[in-house]
Amino acid sequence: MTLILSVGAVGLLLIGIAGIVLSAHVLRIIFSIALLESGANLLLLLSSFQAGAVAPIRLKDGFPAVMADPVPQALVLTAIVIGVGVLALALALAMRILAAHGTLDAREIRQAMDEAIAARAGVPPEGGGQAPRSGPDRIPAGEVGGHD
């Protein structure tokens, strides 16, 4: 049981990391973060998991033999709430980005951001190394720009 859960936790973490690294779409990256968080939460629960343990509540015939540790459960509850807040904020930012740039393609957004920063600073955008992305776009993108 513990083994299956551990494999599940590590699997969720790996899927999340792969999603963040490999996706080019902002929404997919945000959902990957959600997966990553669930993996970490599961890992936290597993840190003192005992198969068959029950809540440490006193009953008529005394305490149960094996009691579940309530601390990690309380921690995970907190972590889930924080995660939801961050997720909502990330989605709100994504909507603002869509309104400003007209696209949710991470690479195009980054390029537009670099150009905007360079334009505001009054220097030509970085030429070497980072910019040339001439590969085929996997996700059809809207028009770049929208900023001034």
Next chain:
Amino acid sequence: MTDPLLMITLPLLGAFLLPVIERASSPLARWSGPVIVAAGALIGIGAWAGMEGPLVIQLGGFPAPLGITFQADRFSLLFAISINLGTLLLWPVEVGDEPRRAVLALLLAAAGGGLALSGDLFNIFVFYELLSVVSYGLLASQPGTDGGGAVFAATLRYLIVSAVGAVLVLMGIALVYQATGTLNLAQLAELAPTRLNGGQGLSAFVLMLIGFGVKAELFPVNAWVPEVYATASTRVSALLAGVVSKLALLVIVKLLLLVFPLPEAHRLLLLLGMLGMLSGELAAWRARDYKRLLAFSSIGQLGVILIAFSIPGEVGVFAGLAVALHHLLLKPAMFLLARRWGGSLDSLVGAGRRSPWAAGLFILLALSMIGVPPLPGFWAKLVVLVALMAREQPLYNLAGAAILFGAVLEAGYLFRIVNRFYDGEGVASAAQRPTELWRAGLLTGLLLLTLFFIGPLTGRLRAIAREAADVSAYIERINPLPLSPIVAKPSAVSRETSRRVRSWLARGGIAQ
């Protein structure tokens, strides 16, 4: 009235009441934000003045691992006071955008105070996340941004890195809890030599170092720094670079001192600090606009601070504290000047003639940053170098050489700016904001003021470092109860026990 816990609760309460106050009277709301933060700073200073030894606060009177522990030694209190003073001086609210940003500023002070004073690993995580969310809010909600697209993109990229960092911290917490069954820092310090000295402890440290390192601009997770500081308003940049990064650093140092006093952990921190410093200074050398130059040089200087804190024992805390406090005063002042000189370095030609005061301040700050003798920066760097060279291990001596090399790079790029100041007439600059000049001047004045007190200040910092590095005294004053046998290791549960529980459940269990 000098309970340091008020530094957390007062701004929290204020943050939630502010929208209500705003509805009643908007001038009152405009003033209550800064007043609350100032009160927080005063409470902290009062607690500092009236304190004989470190204070321990067990919420609700529950003893240590059961209740929530807060611990205020001078090391923590110093950073709690500085977040309040920093928020007050760099109040990131301008006329017209109350009360939303004022609420965020109050939450920033509360979260910072909590992060500094908390004595529990999970509470530290919660306050850290609160701090993160507040900084996203401050970055994304700034007024008067052109189109806003770049700000939102930079904030989202920062959020993604930070969220991954938070997950790493959670994984580290899970590993620590699995090995020890507690998250109270004092109890962890007690159990660390036996339970966290192996591979599991080290991996937990690496996870938490990288996770908390996102805010401390640690080497592999600092790609957000130039983007965010280039798009954010100058005051928010000054706050993040100057004060918030120090709080993340404080958490890392506490973990290193109390929970992971492993030689490998120190060496890893040293290595990452060195890489961060060299990459930051080299990137600053290449930068072509003022804000990004400052962002990269901030990465470089935080690298120096990490190197200093990686020296084991009291000496390391002392050296780290010296450079951290120097950077705490210096960097916000430099960012505030960016409001005048936000553009490319070429636009600064002749700026020294147009605004002689600002240029004078910049030159003073630059000299202190490089470490030119009479200025405070020299003393801070000297302390670090002496401590590094006194170590036997060649890696530490190498780090000392790297710091000197970094100083040469700093001199290179800063003098290039100074050169432009007095080089020709240039075009008249567009925006002149004198308010930021007095803030920068105040910080510079504070920095110069320390010069007259170098002697007593050194003694004071040494005492703070001694107090912070004394782990056994830390354990003793919090005095955690021994762990109850309920928290047994999961592997200790036999099949027999689970069968008994199952039969107990079959008999009716909870339903009885």
